[in-house]
Amino acid sequence: xxxxxxxxxxxxxxxxxxxxxxxxxxxxxxxxxxxxxxxxxxxxxxxxxxxxxxxxxxxxxxxxxxxxxxxxxxxxxxxxxxxxxxxxxxxxxxxxxxxxxxxxxxxxxxxxxxxxxxxxxxxxxxxxxxxxxxxxxxxxxxxxxxxxxxxxxxxxxxxxxxxxxxxxxxxxxxxxxxxxxxxxxxxxxxxxxxxxxxxxxxxxxxxxxxxxxxxxxxxxxxxxxxxxxxxxxxx
Numbered sequence: 001x002x003x004x005x006x007x008x009x010x011x012x013x014x015x016x017x018x019x020x021x022x023x024x025x026x027x028x029x030x031x032x033x034x035x036x037x038x039x040x041x042x043x044x045x046x047x048x049x050x051x052x053x054x055x056x057x058x059x060x061x062x063x064x065x066x067x068x069x070x071x072x073x074x075x076x077x078x079x080x081x082x083x084x085x086x087x088x089x090x091x092x093x094x095x096x097x098x099x100x101x102x103x104x105x106x107x108x109x110x111x112x113x114x115x116x117x118x119x120x121x122x123x124x125x126x127x128x129x130x131x132x133x134x135x136x137x138x139x140x141x142x143x144x145x146x147x148x149x150x151x152x153x154x155x156x157x158x159x160x161x162x163x164x165x166x167x168x169x170x171x172x173x174x175x176x177x178x179x180x181x182x183x184x185x186x187x188x189x190x191x192x193x194x195x196x197x198x199x200x201x202x203x204x205x206x207x208x209x210x211x212x213x214x215x216x217x218x219x220x221x222x223x224x225x226x227x228x229x230x231x232x233x234x235x
Contacts, residue, residue: 049125051233054161056143060136060232062167067229073154075172078226081189081204084123090176090226102201114191121231129231131191137207141216148211157209171211176225184212187227194220
């Protein structure tokens with residue numbers, strides 16, 4: 001706790017004096033810079049994020065929990081695609097990468113892939129954690145056996161890999177417009193834009209656990225929506 005207080009005070013003091021950047025010096029020599037005006041608070045976490053080796057062909061490992069969750073069945077954070085923080089409301093009016101309208105995108109204006117600084121999994125968890133690709137989600141659905149089940153009172157799906165290891169994905173729904181689907185569908189962002197539109201809205205890819213019809217698929221949703229994120233790593 002003393003370490004946390006001292007470090008927070010130092011950051012706050014330097015922010016007030018310099019008014020420029022907060023620099024985090026990593027042991028590997030990297031320096032991560034943040035605009036001081038964007039820093040809300042600093043804390044330390046002893047949480048170690050666990051990766052499950054499912055025995056997939058690519059060697060991709062999937063996290064045990066959603067970003068922001070403490071247990072596999074927890075919803076965790078809803079985050080808009082390309083943003084790295086959660087918020088109360090999800091709309092085009094407050095979407096980071098537009099000027100208040102879906103017709104005024106300021107970044108990712110065509111088909112592409114998230115950059116690391118806009119990847120919530122990488123920013124929040126660090127290391128080699130990142131959001132999955134469309135190919136990795138397809139591999140997960142193709143190579144795993146799947147079943148809808150209830151875990152600690154939460155409906156979701158278990159994906160069991162070729163080696164017998166498994167992960168649980170909750171039907172946590174989403175945030176945006178009037179859509180929610182909590183307890184029915186689990187929607188998880190992927191790191192790419194595909195056709196770029198969903199009912200005329202700029203969109204991004206996600207994969208879905210549909211616990212109503214027992215269906216597992218990939219699709220696209222408006223980037224302004226808040227969806228869950230299940231991170232992956234190759235280490």
